[in-house]
Amino acid sequence: MATRVPGRVAVIRGLTRRFGERAVLDGLDLDIAPGEFIALLGRSGSGKSTLLRALAGLDGGAEGELEVTGSVAVAFQEPRLVPWKRVLANVALGLAAPDAAQRARRALAEVGLTERAGAWPLTLSGGESQRASLARALVREPGLLLLDEPFSALDALTRITVHQLVLRLWEAHRPAVLLVTHDVDEALILADRVLVLQDGKIAHEELIGAARPRHRDHPDLVSMRDRL
Numbered sequence: 001m002a003t004r005v006p007g008r009v010a011v012i013r014g015l016t017r018r019f020g021e022r023a024v025l026d027g028l029d030l031d032i033a034p035g036e037f038i039a040l041l042g043r044s045g046s047g048k049s050t051l052l053r054a055l056a057g058l059d060g061g062a063e064g065e066l067e068v069t070g071s072v073a074v075a076f077q078e079p080r081l082v083p084w085k086r087v088l089a090n091v092a093l094g095l096a097a098p099d100a101a102q103r104a105r106r107a108l109a110e111v112g113l114t115e116r117a118g119a120w121p122l123t124l125s126g127g128e129s130q131r132a133s134l135a136r137a138l139v140r141e142p143g144l145l146l147l148d149e150p151f152s153a154l155d156a157l158t159r160i161t162v163h164q165l166v167l168r169l170w171e172a173h174r175p176a177v178l179l180v181t182h183d184v185d186e187a188l189i190l191a192d193r194v195l196v197l198q199d200g201k202i203a204h205e206e207l208i209g210a211a212r213p214r215h216r217d218h219p220d221l222v223s224m225r226d227r228l
C-alpha cells in the first residue's frame, strides 16, 4: 500500500495487472487530486476498464500500490439497474443510512428523474437509465466518481444532455471524476486533464486550460439547447 498523500484522492504507483502472460497494466503511475475532472482515452483493449475496476476495488488481481482515500462510485456504459427493483430502490440499493430512501429521492431529483422514481428500470429510455445510474453513484457522495464510457450508448442529443448533467453534478458536488471515453472531443470538452493509456501506462497527458468554454457554455450548444 502506498503512503497516504495529503491532497490526493488516489495515488497509484507501479500498478500491474496481468492476464496470463500479458501485462494489460504495466507499472502504471497516476495521482488524482480532489475535485479534478480527468478524461482517460485509449484504444479498445488498452486496459481502461481494468484500471477503473482496480480503482473501484472490484479487482483483487492487480500488483503495485493503489491507495484511494474516501468513497468511490462507478457508473458503467450499461447502467446495470436491477430489473426487479423500482428506480428509487435501485438508487437506494446498498445504502445503510436510515434516511436512504430520502437521499435516493434527493439524488433522483438532482438528475431530473423524480417522476420516474416508481418506474421499473426496463421502462426507462437510455438517457433516463443513465441518469438513474448517475443518481445511484451520487447518492454515495463519492470522493472519486468513475465513469466507464457512460455516454457511448446514447444518441447524440441525449449525450449532450447527459454531458451537461454530469458537469452540473460535478460542479455541485465536486468529486474527482475519472471518465473513460473513446471520444476525443468529449474528453476535451469535459475534462481538466486528458490522459492516454497505452502499453499499460499513462503514455500522454494534456492539461486543458480552465478558460475554455465548458460544454454547457459552448455557444453552439447553448443555441442548440434553445431550439430543443
Ligand code: ADP
Binding pocket: 019, 024, 042, 043, 044, 045, 046, 047, 048, 049, 050, 051
Ligand atoms: P478497455 O476498457 O481499454 O477496452 P479492458 O480493460 O476491458 O480494455 O481490457 C484490457 C485487456 O485485458 C483486453 O485485452 C481484455 O481482453 C483483457 N481482459 C480484461 N479483463 C480480463 C479478464 N478478466 N480475463 C482475461 N483477460 C481480460
Ligand code: MG
Binding pocket: 048, 049, 050, 148
Ligand atoms: Mg472498457
